[in-house]
Structure formats: structure tokens, C-alpha cells
Amino acid sequence: MRKFLSDSVINIKPSGIRKFFDIVSEMKDAISLGVGEPDFDTPWHIREEGIYALERGKTFYTSNAGLKDLRFEISKYLKRHFELNYNPENEILVTVGGSEAIDIGLRAVINPGDEVIIPQPSYVSYEPCAILAGAKPVIIDLKAENEFRLTADELLSAITDKTKVLILPYPNNPTGAIMEREDLEKIAKVIKEKDILVMSDEIYSELTYKGKHVSIAELDGMKERTILINGFSKSYAMTGWRLGYACAPKELIQQMTKIHQFAIMCAPTTSQYAAVEALKTGDEDVIKMRQAYNQRRRFLMDAFKKMGLSCFEPYGAFYVFPCIKEFGMTSEEFATKFLQEEKVALVPGTAFGDCGEGFLRISYAYSLENLKIAIGRLEHFISRLRSEN
Amino acid sequence: MKEELLSILEKNSRIDFSELAVLLGVSEEEVLKQLSELEKEGVICGYHTLINWEKTSIEKVMALIEVKLTLQRGRGFDSIAERIYNYPEVRAVYLISGGYDLLVILEEKTLKEIASFVSGKLSTIDGVLSTATHFILKKYKDHGTILNKEDKDEREVITP
Numbered sequence: 001m002r003k004f005l006s007d008s009v010i011n012i013k014p015s016g017i018r019k020f021f022d023i024v025s026e027m028k029d030a031i032s033l034g035v036g037e038p039d040f041d042t043p044w045h046i047r048e049e050g051i052y053a054l055e056r057g058k059t060f061y062t063s064n065a066g067l068k069d070l071r072f073e074i075s076k077y078l079k080r081h082f083e084l085n086y087n088p089e090n091e092i093l094v095t096v097g098g099s100e101a102i103d104i105g106l107r108a109v110i111n112p113g114d115e116v117i118i119p120q121p122s123y124v125s126y127e128p129c130a131i132l133a134g135a136k137p138v139i140i141d142l143k144a145e146n147e148f149r150l151t152a153d154e155l156l157s158a159i160t161d162k163t164k165v166l167i168l169p170y171p172n173n174p175t176g177a178i179m180e181r182e183d184l185e186k187i188a189k190v191i192k193e194k195d196i197l198v199m200s201d202e203i204y205s206e207l208t209y210k211g212k213h214v215s216i217a218e219l220d221g222m223k224e225r226t227i228l229i230n231g232f233s234k235s236y237a238m239t240g241w242r243l244g245y246a247c248a249p250k251e252l253i254q255q256m257t258k259i260h261q262f263a264i265m266c267a268p269t270t271s272q273y274a275a276v277e278a279l280k281t282g283d284e285d286v287i288k289m290r291q292a293y294n295q296r297r298r299f300l301m302d303a304f305k306k307m308g309l310s311c312f313e314p315y316g317a318f319y320v321f322p323c324i325k326e327f328g329m330t331s332e333e334f335a336t337k338f339l340q341e342e343k344v345a346l347v348p349g350t351a352f353g354d355c356g357e358g359f360l361r362i363s364y365a366y367s368l369e370n371l372k373i374a375i376g377r378l379e380h381f382i383s384r385l386r387s388e389n
Numbered sequence: 390m391k392e393e394l395l396s397i398l399e400k401n402s403r404i405d406f407s408e409l410a411v412l413l414g415v416s417e418e419e420v421l422k423q424l425s426e427l428e429k430e431g432v433i434c435g436y437h438t439l440i441n442w443e444k445t446s447i448e449k450v451m452a453l454i455e456v457k458l459t460l461q462r463g464r465g466f467d468s469i470a471e472r473i474y475n476y477p478e479v480r481a482v483y484l485i486s487g488g489y490d491l492l493v494i495l496e497e498k499t500l501k502e503i504a505s506f507v508s509g510k511l512s513t514i515d516g517v518l519s520t521a522t523h524f525i526l527k528k529y530k531d532h533g534t535i536l537n538k539e540d541k542d543e544r545e546v547i548t549p
Contacts, residue, residue, distance in 0.1 A: 015549060016549055017548070017549050020547055021546065021547040024546045030546070033547070034546060034547035035545070035546070035547065035548050036548040036549050037548055125549075173549075285395060291396075294414075295412040298411055298412055298413075298414050299408075299411055302411040345546055345547060347547060370404060
């Protein structure tokens with residue numbers, strides 16, 4: 001069979017998360033802090049719109065770019081929440097989750113041998129998508145002492161004359177890091193000077209806990225060199241609906257739409273109708289969920305402080321990324337031992353890049369009650385480790 | 390912060406000061422100060438417990454009673470409402486716009502007791518024109534909480 005398979009696909013290593021998933025699945029009574037999706041149900045009024053759409057027989061393809069109504073609502077939403085002006089006619093493409101937008105965005109810009117700069121730790125799909133698009137991934141190892149923000153120096157030293165695009169994943173999964181306006185301005189300066197593109201994955205843009213999220217596309221001269229990616233999964237708790245979007249200059253959206261049209265046709269119709277409702281009347285839901293996440297985030301930071309576990313304070317997404325270097329184990333050893341002994345599943349930082357070594361991703365997309373139980377076990381575990389050493 | 394404090398308490402009145410302080414990102418002193426203010430102002434009126442009596446062996450009957458009033462000079466809604474809400478078996482009284490005037494929620498041990506309250510006490514109050522009593526057969530949701538809801542996490546245990 002091997003001779004039938006694509007070499008470039010074979011050479012992609014399977015996600016580190018997958019390996020851990022298999023261990024956890026075998027343990028029946030384990031509790032998990034390993035989930036990368038909201039614990040909330042999709043707000044009912046949004047679900048109802050999906051149901052109504054089915055009842056009204058909205059079961060056909062939409063246009064390739066997505067429902068016109070939806071693109072208009074996305075445009076209005078971006079104007080309302082950020083200083084962004086995208087033309088719904090030709091600068092917005094509705095995709096199957098942010099994931100598809102990442103994939104086709106890269107495929108639309110990569111020529112063989114182009115380099116894609118990927119800061120890590122970050123979401124697992126950037127590197128494989130870059131490779132599948134025929135690019136060479138260039139990894140930047142982000143630093144805990146910079147709170148895992150990308151600095152202009154780090155970016156400069158990764159840029160070569162082959163660099164085509166920088167992936168900018170903030171608010172960040174897995175670290176919870178954010179980039180504030182002044183951080184972005186420094187990066188934007190380099191991007192413009194070096195004349196490269198940026199793919200800004202802002203899927204967690206609604207989940208920031210220190211001021212409002214700023215999109216790099218808002219900065220002077222950046223809109224024309226930005227592929228903005230966002231979606232409904234995290235902000236409206238709609239992961240299973242598989243709906244996201246990309247915004248970019250029309251020449252780029254045109255090419256992305258071509259790939260989308262041939263590979264996907266259009267995003268799921270039911271989900272698109274539900275998303276229109278989400279954008280029209282979902283602001284209040286987002287505020288409530290953000291408030292709940294923020295309470296949990298504060299709870300975790302307080303608990304880490306009390307148990308003396310070092311962790312920079314993250315202000316985005318729903319993850320904390322504590323450092324476990326003091327225990328002299330790798331992230332994977334720590335996570336495996338913790339799972340076996342205390343039956344709590346966490347994701348080793350290395351699942352998001354080699355530089356995640358020495359860190360763990362803890363998701364707080366769980367109820368406070370669950371978090372309390374799990375953190376109690378973590379405290380028990382590390383105090384035992386400390387007494388053994 | 391007041392609104393956030395209240396919405397946490399509305400869901401969980403047993404939470405202690407130190408945890409409230411952590412969740413809100415303020416000091417314990419600040420929480421205490423806010424709470425005593427809110428209590429003094431009558432914003433916080435009590436720390437009740439939501440009980441699903443249907444799951445106990447204790448019998449309770451609940452009724453919603455629509456009450457139509459006829460107002461007389463010097464006797465407004467408030468004074469008639471007062472005569473009704475002073476009965477301890479009356480759980481709630483609301484002034485309502487539309488087809489009737491007061492909505493009275495009554496809780497008793499038996500149907501007979503409800504009947505006797507309506508005919509003997511409520512209907513005889515001056516100004517009460519008529520009543521319509523609806524018995525509650527089943528509670529699906531109360532105080533924003535879905536009763537009998539199974540809390541199950543359907544997500545995959547680990548996802549990127």
C-alpha cells in the first residue's frame with residue numbers, strides 16, 4: 001500500500017495530541033482539562049435559527065462565498081467590534097471553520113519553496129497546512145519571559161528573502177497570550193518593511209480579559225497585506241457547526257474562493273443561517289461567556305499562586321500555560337504521570353511545538369466545580385513530587 | 390463589578406467571600422463592603438435555596454392565581470396587594486399588565502387548602518373582583534435552572 005501513498009502526507013507527523021488522546025480514552029474515570037472548545041452549549045436562539053432554517057427548507061448550497069446576509073452581518077460585526085472595514089461583496093469568504101480558512105489561505109499564496117513563519121507554541125494545524133501547500137515552515141520559538149508574545153527582533157531574525165507570510169496566532173492557543181496594540185505596531189512595521197503578508201488567526205478575538213482585542217488589520221497600511229481569520233466556534237460556542245470566515249483584499253479572496261469552490265463548494269447552509277442570528281443578537285451571550293471564563297481564569301491564577309506553580313498571567317482564549325520545569329520531567333512525562341496517578345488529563349506543551357517543552361496546557365472551558373476538583377488533584381500531585389525530591 | 394457579583398450570587402449563594410474576591414479579581418474587604426451595602430440597600434433580599442420538592446416525598450401543591458381588581462378611591466393596587474402578600478402561604482405577588490391585575494403564587498400542602506384560601510381569604514378581600522386559579526402540574530425550569538437536567542460533557546476528552 002505504501003507505494004500508493006503521498007510522500008508529503010506520510011512525512012507529516014501525527015498530532016501530539018492524538019497520542020495523548022488514545023491514552024486518556026482508555027481511562028474511564030479520568031477527568032479532563034484537555035479540551036479546546038467551549039463548555040457552553042450554543043445559545044438557544046442561535047440553535048433555533050438553525051432549526052428554523054431546516055424547517056423552511058433551507059437545505060441547498062449557498063453561493064460559494066457564503067450567504068449574502070451572513071457576509072453583510074460579518075462586515076457589520078467587524079466594524080462594530082474592531083476598526084475594520086471589509087466589503088461583504090468581495091472581501092469576505094465564509095469557510096468551514098477557521099481551519100479551512102487557514103488551509104486555503106496558505107494554498108492561495110504559496111509558491112514552491114516559499115517560507116511561512118510560524119511562531120510556536122501554537123495551534124497544531126499551521127505547520128502541516130504550510131507543508132501541504134508546498135511551503136517551508138520556519139518556526140519561531142516564543143519565550144515565556146516575553147509572555148509568549150512575538151517580538152519584532154524574533155520576527156526579523158526569521159525573515160529571509162523567501163519569506164512569504166507570517167502566521168500570527170493571537171489570542172493564542174495554547175498559551176493564552178495576547179498581543180496588544182503596541183506589540184502589534186512593532187510587528188507591523190517589520191512586516192511592511194520586509195514586504196510580507198500576515199495571516200492573523202483571531203478565532204479567540206472575543207475572549208480577551210485585558211482590554212479589547214486589536215486586529216493587526218486595523219493598523220495603518222496593514223489591511224492590504226493581511227488575511228484575517230475568524231469564526232463562530234469560540235465566540236459563540238459553535239464548534240460543531242463548522243463555520244468560520246476569512247477577510248482579505250479582494251484579489252486574495254478571489255483566489256481563495258476558487259480553492260474553496262472546488263474543494264468544499266460552500267460552508268454548511270444550516271450553520272450559516274444560525275450564524276446570521278449569532279451576529280445580529282448574540283453580543284450579550286458573548287459577554288456572559290467571557291465573564292464566566294474570566295472568573296475561572298482568575299480562579300486558576302490564584303490557585304497556581306497558592307501552590308507556587310509558575311505561570312505568566314494569560315489574558316486571552318481559555319487556556320493557562322503553567323511551567324513545570326522545576327519537577328525535572330518532560331511535559332509528556334509529567335502529563336502521563338499526572339494522568340495515571342491523579343486521573344486528570346492535560347495536554348503537554350510539546351503538542352504545540354518543541355518549545356512547549358516544560359509547559360502544560362490547561363483549558364478552563366470547564367465549570368468551576370470541575371476545575372476545583374482537578375486543581376485539588378494537581379496540588380496533591382505536585383506537593384508529593386516536591387516532597388519526593 | 391456589582392452586577393457580576395450579583396449574578397454569581399444569584400446562582401450560588403453559598404460561595405464564600407474569599408472565593409468571590411478571587412473570581413472578581415478584587416480584595417476580600419471590597420467584597421464584604423459591597424455585600425453589606427447591597428444588603429442594606431435591600432438589593433440582596435435573602436440567600437435562598439432552590440429545591441426541587443417533586444423529588445422528595447413531601448407533598449406540595451402550587452397554584453398561579455390571576456386576580457382581577459376593582460379600584461376604589463384611596464385604595465390602590467399596593468394596598469390590596471399588601472393584604473394578599475401578608476399571608477405566609479403566598480409565595481409571590483406580581484402586578485401585571487394586560488388581562489388581569491395581580492398574579493399570586495400560592496403554595497400549600499393540599500389542593501383543598503388552596504381552594505379554601507381562594508374562596509375563604511382571597512375572594513373576600515375588598516376590591517377583588519374575580520380570580521382564576523391554575524394548578525402547576527410540573528416544573529421544568531425554575532429560577533433560571535432547568536430541573537432534572539443531566540449534566541453530561543459530550544465533548545471529546547482531548548482536542549487541540
